[in-house]
Each structure stands twice: as structure tokens, then as C-alpha cells.
Amino acid sequence: MKVPKERNTMESLENDVKIGKEIESDLARLLCLLATHLPKDIKKRIEEMAENENDAAAKKVYDCMLENMSLADSLARPLCQDTGIPNFYVKAGADFPLLGSLENIIKNAAARAFRDAPLRPNAVDPFTSKNTGNNEGPLAPYIDWQIVEGNEAEITAYLCGGGCSLPGFALVLTPGEGIEKAKDLIIAKVLEKGVNACPPLILGVGIGASADIAGKLSKKALLRKIGSVNADPHAAALEKELFEKVNLLRIGPSGMGGAESVLAVNVEFGVRHPATFAVALATGCWATRRATFRIGSDLKITTEDF
Ligand code: SF4
Structure with a gap:
């Protein structure tokens, strides 16, 4: 049997775990940022709508939204009390080096963000109405997978409100x-x-x-x-x-x-x-907190949304 990949050595496995932990930590920080900031495109559109509005009451509401954004930024507080349930839409390359660990990386990052942001516990058992207390449970966080060609991964996170x-x-x-x-x-x-x-x-x-x-x-x-x-x-x-x-x-x-x-x-x-x-x-809603994070073949995580 051929054992072709250097990745199977103990040293490279340890390295994968270390890199996986770094990505998890970066992703958790980005999720905390997502709870407190709208992505650039949504913020810009709300600013444009505020600019174009003539109705006095509507203008006041836009002013409140813009002030809310500014305060959430300066105080590092969630934009809305409903921080949603984290949903993840993953496009992962079949040759992405950490493909097998990516689900755990995402789940651990969501758990860290839950503690650090903090995010509100929103996961409720549909039969008993009991809150699971930690945003975890069947299909929480929700992860949608698409496997594509390549060696990179793209994760779109959406804090989906009620x-x-x-x-x-x-x-x-x-x-x-x-x-x-x-x-x-x-x-x-x-x-x-x-x-x-x-x-x-x-x-x-x-x-x-x-x-x-x-x-x-x-x-x-x-x-x-x-x-x-x-x-x-x-x-x-x-x-x-x-x-x-x-x-x-x-x-x-x-x-x-x-x-x-x-x-x-x-x-x-x-x-x-x-x-x-x-x-x-x-x-x-107006506070649609979603952002796309890319993990390149160099295993560095980046986003253009903030
Ligand atoms: S709909 Fe959006 S802005 Fe309104 S409470 Fe829910 S998450 Fe917050």
C-alpha cells in the first residue's frame, strides 16, 4: 500500500492541529466582529437610503440605525440584542489541507464567539421550548457544505436572527x-x-x-x-x-x-x-450580519467585508 503524503507523519499532524487552532481563534474573532459590525455593502446601502429619504420619521429611524452602528463599533457591543443563530455556508476545495477538520474548527470558533462576543443563547428545543443555553444543539450551528475544486476554503457566516x-x-x-x-x-x-x-x-x-x-x-x-x-x-x-x-x-x-x-x-x-x-x-433585516471569510492555500484567513 502506498503511503504517499508527508502529511501523515506525526510532526505534520501536530502542525495541522496547531494551524487549525490558529484558524479557529481567528474565525472566532471575526465572528465577534460580525456581531458588532455590518458588512461594508449593507452599511453603505443604509447610508444611501438615509440620504435619499425625505420622510421625517423615516429619516429619524435611519439616524438611529447609523448611531446604533457607531455605538456598537465604539463600545464593541452587539448591533442588536438578537445575535441570531450562527449559520455557515462553506465552499471548500477538495484539496483544502484541513478539509477533515474544518467542521470542528467552525464549531469550536462558534463556541468561542458565543462566550467572547458574547452572543445571546438562542437555540431552543422545538418540542420542549427549553433553551440549550449555549447556541448548540441539533443543526446548531448550522453548516451548509459545498465541495469544489481547489485548495482553498470560503466560509460565509450569517448570524441569523429570529x-x-x-x-x-x-x-x-x-x-x-x-x-x-x-x-x-x-x-x-x-x-x-x-x-x-x-x-x-x-x-x-x-x-x-x-x-x-x-x-x-x-x-x-x-x-x-x-x-x-x-x-x-x-x-x-x-x-x-x-x-x-x-x-x-x-x-x-x-x-x-x-x-x-x-x-x-x-x-x-x-x-x-x-x-x-x-x-x-x-x-x-437591516442588521443582516453576514460576511465571507477566505482561507487561502497558505491557511491565512482574510475578509473583504469589513
Ligand atoms: S430582526 Fe434583525 S434588527 Fe430586528 S431584532 Fe431581529 S436581528 Fe435584531
């Missing part, structure tokens, strides 16, 4: 109902529950063959950068149409009314079955 998830849904329509019914349902849901989700909102729309696929796509759509547009012209047109129609609802920041109600509308899709048209909506 209120901002309230308008979410996923269901399967008939093809006859299709896209028009999907648009109506999305707009009706934002009208019904959008105000509970601390607008202005990011709307993530997923379309696919079944509810689980559409649901996952809707959440991934939330993670796209503000200002990005789907490369597919139909999806891009849907983003634009929903953006314009939801703004016409004039929900405004914190539901106080105002020119704009959404930070962005992002659509992601996959093929559907001839007999189904699944659609899902995921929503993010």
Missing part, C-alpha cells in the same frame, strides 16, 4: 399558478409580516423543483452582495420587479413608512419538475 426570519416560507405551486402566484405570495407575505422583521429588508427568493431546494436557494440568495444582479435575464427581471413592487408598499425603515422598504431583492433558481413550481422566501 424576527428577520418570520416572513419566510417555502411551498410548492402548480406550474399553472407559477411565477405570477409566486410574486403575489411574496408581496402579500412582506405586507403581512415584513414589519416584524425590522425593515428595510433583504429578500431572498428561491425557485426550484421542491420546497427544500427552493428554501435553501432563498437563504443563499440573502447572502449575495448588495447591488449584485442575477446573471440570468429572467431572474434579474424578477429581482427588479419585486424590488419596485415591494418599495411601493412604503413600509419604510422599522415600518414607519418611507420611500424604500428593501435593501435588495436577490433571486436564485434551479430547474423545476414539469409538474411543480416551488418557491421560497427568506428575509434579512
